[in-house]
Amino acid sequence: MTNDVRDPALDSATTSPFLQACWGLEPSHTPVWFMRQAGRSLPEYLAIREGVPMLESCFRTDMVVEITMQPVRRHGVDAAIFFSDIVVPLKAIGIDLDIVPGTGPVVADPIRSADQLATLRDLEPDDVTSITDAVKGLVQELGGTPLIGFAGAPFTLASYLVEGGPSRDHRRTKELMYRDPELWHALLGRIAAIASQFLRLQVEAGASAIQLFDSWAGALSPADYDTYVRPHSAAVLDSVADLDVPRIHFGVGTGELLSRMGEAGADVVGVDWRVPLDEAIGRVGQRAVQGNLDPTLLFAPTEVVHARAAQIIDAGRAAHGHVFNLGHGVLPATDADALTRLVDFVHSYEPEG
Numbered sequence: 156m157t158n159d160v161r162d163p164a165l166d167s168a169t170t171s172p173f174l175q176a177c178w179g180l181e182p183s184h185t186p187v188w189f190m191r192q193a194g195r196s197l198p199e200y201l202a203i204r205e206g207v208p209m210l211e212s213c214f215r216t217d218m219v220v221e222i223t224m225q226p227v228r229r230h231g232v233d234a235a236i237f238f239s240d241i242v243v244p245l246k247a248i249g250i251d252l253d254i255v256p257g258t259g260p261v262v263a264d265p266i267r268s269a270d271q272l273a274t275l276r277d278l279e280p281d282d283v284t285s286i287t288d289a290v291k292g293l294v295q296e297l298g299g300t301p302l303i304g305f306a307g308a309p310f311t312l313a314s315y316l317v318e319g320g321p322s323r324d325h326r327r328t329k330e331l332m333y334r335d336p337e338l339w340h341a342l343l344g345r346i347a348a349i350a351s352q353f354l355r356l357q358v359e360a361g362a363s364a365i366q367l368f369d370s371w372a373g374a375l376s377p378a379d380y381d382t383y384v385r386p387h388s389a390a391v392l393d394s395v396a397d398l399d400v401p402r403i404h405f406g407v408g409t410g411e412l413l414s415r416m417g418e419a420g421a422d423v424v425g426v427d428w429r430v431p432l433d434e435a436i437g438r439v440g441q442r443a444v445q446g447n448l449d450p451t452l453l454f455a456p457t458e459v460v461h462a463r464a465a466q467i468i469d470a471g472r473a474a475h476g477h478v479f480n481l482g483h484g485v486l487p488a489t490d491a492d493a494l495t496r497l498v499d500f501v502h503s504y505e506p507e508g
């Protein structure tokens with residue numbers, strides 16, 4: 156799909172620099188937001204989360220609204236990302252799982268058989284009303300700032316469901332994929348249906364862009380990605396094509412997969428820091444890119460951070476739209492003031508020539 160047909164004058168949504176860049180238009184400044192901008196880098200986040208388990212906070216409308224707003228107020232970013240987690244829709248359909256601090260999602264009964272697959276029922280609107288209410292409230296409170304909805308992509312969610320928790324090598328997940336392709340495709344098809352519905356409900360409640368996180372897809376070879384994963388990610392991205400919101404698709408260590416992730420149906424391809432942005436732009440064709448400052452650079456002196464940011468903005472000028480971001484999420488120990496300074500720098504930087 157090309158986005159060139161959109162006429163910004165006819166579409167008030169595209170007055171946002173973030174949405175303009177997503178659609179390949181030229182905004183007045185490079186837009187910026189950060190993956191994991193809401194979270195432990197913010198003292199106000201740590202304060203509100205005190206004594207409230209992560210998953211509980213994701214289902215509390217007031218907390219979702221407040222935590223989502225925190226980085227928007229503090230940093231002046233160009234987009235909000237709704238506070239939740241990729242495992243929230245799985246929790247909402249009754250999967251027994253928790254998010255363990257310092258570890259990540261842990262699933263009580265990992266799914267490794269056809270019988271267990273039956274526990275993955277469809278997501279119904281009633282399962283997530285506290286969340287869609289939060290999205291509606293946020294859209295009011297955000298005014299002109301767009302809200303990004305998100306979901307985990309089939310492979311990344313499958314990895315948590317099959318492994319039972321975070322995994323370095325995704326051994327059990329790949330074992331299932333190679334041993335029983337039929338069960339594998341059934342599993343990813345179920346997850347794709349759930350992710351599609353979760354995204355649709357967020358957009359219907361007012362989100363104006365979506366991001367599909369395939370964080371761990373970089374563990375796959377291009378051939379395996381094409382055979383076992385891409386059709387399911389494409390199904391999710393296709394399922395929201397009619398909603399007319401930009402679709403961002405991101406994964407870590409996906410340099411060799413960038414063109415494929417674009418072809419899965421992304422309008423914007425997220426790039427981690429391992430690939431120079433100009434090379435990434437060459438790989439994604441007529442699509443926008445998002446990224447890609449190394450999150451650890453935020454621990455460097457300000458002039459080093461800003462020099463790298465300037466290089467990224469300069470490289471981004473060759474793209475069919477560039478949204479500035481980190482190459483992965485904000486690290487919890489990051490100084491919040493360094494993030495605010497970076498937003499100010501990205502907004503005020505005038506590219507040379």
Ligand SMILES: Cc1c2[nH]c(c1CCC(=O)O)Cc1[nH]c(c(CCC(=O)O)c1C)Cc1[nH]c(c(CCC(=O)O)c1C)Cc1[nH]c(c(C)c1CCC(=O)O)C2
Pocket residue numbers: 189190191192193194195204209236237238239240241242254255256257258259260305311368370484
């Ligand atoms: C793989 C993945 C997960 N969750 C997510 C992904 C995909 C993005 C990525 O690659 O990072 C997505 C996610 N998780 C969270 C958001 C919020 C929105 C935002 O980006 O600001 C988003 C978009 C909040 C969160 N999700 C989580 C936290 C930390 C919870 C806390 O405050 O204790 C937050 C703010 C928990 C979580 N959830 C997950 C992990 C690995 C962790 C970290 C565990 C830890 O280090 O404690 C799974």
